[in-house]
Amino acid sequence: MIGNQTKGRGFRGLLNYLESQKDAKLIGGNMGGNNARALAREFKISRQLNPEADRVVYHASLSLPENERLDEQTWNELANRYLEEMGFDSNQYVVYRHSNTEHDHIHICASRIRLDNGKIVHDSWDYKRSETIIRQLERDYGLQQTQSSHEKLSRNPSIGQQKRLEREQEEYINGERQTPQERPIKQQLQELIDRATQDKPTMPLLVERLQLQGVEVRHGLTRNGKSKGISYSWNDQKFSGTSLGPAYTFPGLQKHKGIDYQPQRDDELIEHLLKNPVQRIVVSQQLETSRQDSALTASPVRELERGSNQSFEVITAIVRYLELQEIEQSLTKSSLSETLPQLTEQLSAYQQQLANNKTTFDDLGAAIVNEEQRLSSQRAVDAISNFIEQSVVDDALAETLPQLTEQLSIYRQQLF
Incomplete structure (x- = not known):
């Protein structure tokens, strides 16, 4: 069984999260409320006992391996024992069970302010104490023994990191993410x-x-x-x-x-x-x-x-x-042995391409010369044609101009 614990300032935010998860169920505790709003109001009772206290919200999660499950009654017994041995024997708390992952797990939301004297629960060495308590609970309830963090040679990613990796992988598979997820830097x-x-x-x-x-x-x-x-x-x-x-x-x-x-x-x-x-x-x-x-x-x-x-x-x-x-x-030997045949083949291709290009350039030069000669001939023909057309126009004007002058003179006599 894996345990995680954090401390915070706001009950309502944590309770909203615990209540909003898919198939979340409030399965235990010592409070009367049955939803996040009512429970948050009820937690104010302990807050009033120590209004100067900071980070009074205690959040713990206990998660089983994939092949293990517990019924609600056993989860409640286990959560109650865990809290008592962690020093929360006179504190408000509720227990939510979540089924949104492959691991059967619960979340505990508790007030760190004791109801009997208004003092904060002592939290020195709480991570070490939590591991010791969880190992004992595994033995008492016949659960699979999980290696403690100090017994492992390397620290695994946290549950939050694992959930993020799973979410990003699912988004990538569904096309909602452009790149696959990256492993944690750690x-x-x-x-x-x-x-x-x-x-x-x-x-x-x-x-x-x-x-x-x-x-x-x-x-x-x-x-x-x-x-x-x-x-x-x-x-x-x-x-x-x-x-x-x-x-x-x-x-x-x-x-x-x-x-x-x-x-x-x-x-x-x-x-x-x-x-x-x-x-x-x-x-x-x-x-x-x-x-x-x-x-x-x-x-x-x-x-x-x-x-x-x-x-x-x-x-x-x-x-x-x-x-x-x-x-x-x-690297030099490896690169030469791998690339030399490719380079030889590439150089041969370049030589052939250059030969082809030379032939193409020679053909293009001849075509340009022929085109220039054709254009020169065409310009000469156009000039001769223009000269002939202009001569014809001049001759026509010379013949018709006296007739037009005489006709205009007749028109003027008729008008007067």
């Missing part, structure tokens, strides 16, 4: 660290690999030389090692990932890398894959780093040079 970062630790490198080499991937790594030491922890920043999001899971903390990397760390050998080099981060290399996917593969198989580099007594600047320079040289040679 999960992508976990996988990136997993790839970088496959060959169990030294701690400085791991830091450098992560920096090359664009991950900002932070690490500090106490005065007596003990690690303060490790954190990561990637794609504008920051994560502590603990938030990613036990395997991603500084001691967890050594215990679960096999990272080789020797303080006297590594601390100075790590400090240098943190102050002077290796710049991210922006390359194609093929280059990125080849870089990872070569880095994971570069045992001479690791041996050199382990056994060399040179300064950390020289070690870092050699590691980078050998890795990049190996990548460059591998």
Whole structure:
């Protein structure tokens, strides 16, 4: 069984959400109201006992695996025990059951203000206490045992993140979304660290690999030389090692990932890398894959780093040079063997195309010359034709002009 809990300020908003879900049902509690509005008014009773209190709304959800279900009576018993052991033994609360996912689950809305003395329920270590209570409830009710978060090597996405992924996937399938959903940044970062630790490198080499991937790594030491922890920043999001899971903390990397760390050998080099981060290399996917593969198989580099007594600047320079040289040679050979036949074929095609174009240009030049000669002949013919037409007009005018003059003289005598 998985449990989640949050704290808020407004009862009405949470109650509206719990009531509005498909097939939602109010199955228990210690209050008289039967809808969100009535329950919100009733919760004001406890608010009046401590009007200065902030974030008095307690919201907990308990969810079973897909293959388990409980009846309403058992859910109510379980919810009541959970609240009492969390310290809510004199508080207002209601229980809603939801069937909008494949997991049978309930939501508890409770007031953090106690009815007997008006004080706020103590919430220190409440997440740890919640997990302990849930493990005991699983044993008492014969439920499937779920691994606690501190027992897992990596933290899974929250229920909210899982629901978002499912919703976005459904929208993409239905054509309501143009692109498929992306995995959470947290999960992508976990996988990136997993790839970088496959060959169990030294701690400085791991830091450098992560920096090359664009991950900002932070690490500090106490005065007596003990690690303060490790954190990561990637794609504008920051994560502590603990938030990613036990395997991603500084001691967890050594215990679960096999990272080789020797303080006297590594601390100075790590400090240098943190102050002077290796710049991210922006390359194609093929280059990125080849870089990872070569880095994971570069045992001479690791041996050199382990056994060399040179300064950390020289070690870092050699590691980078050998890795990049190996990548460059591998990519060059691979690219030439793959592309040379294509280039030869393409050059042959270009030669043929140039030969065809030359023939086309020669034909076009001859056609242009012929056209110019035709146009010149046509202009000469047009000029002769125009001259002949003009001569005919002049001759006609010369013959008819005396007759027209005489005719006009007769018309003038008749008029007068």
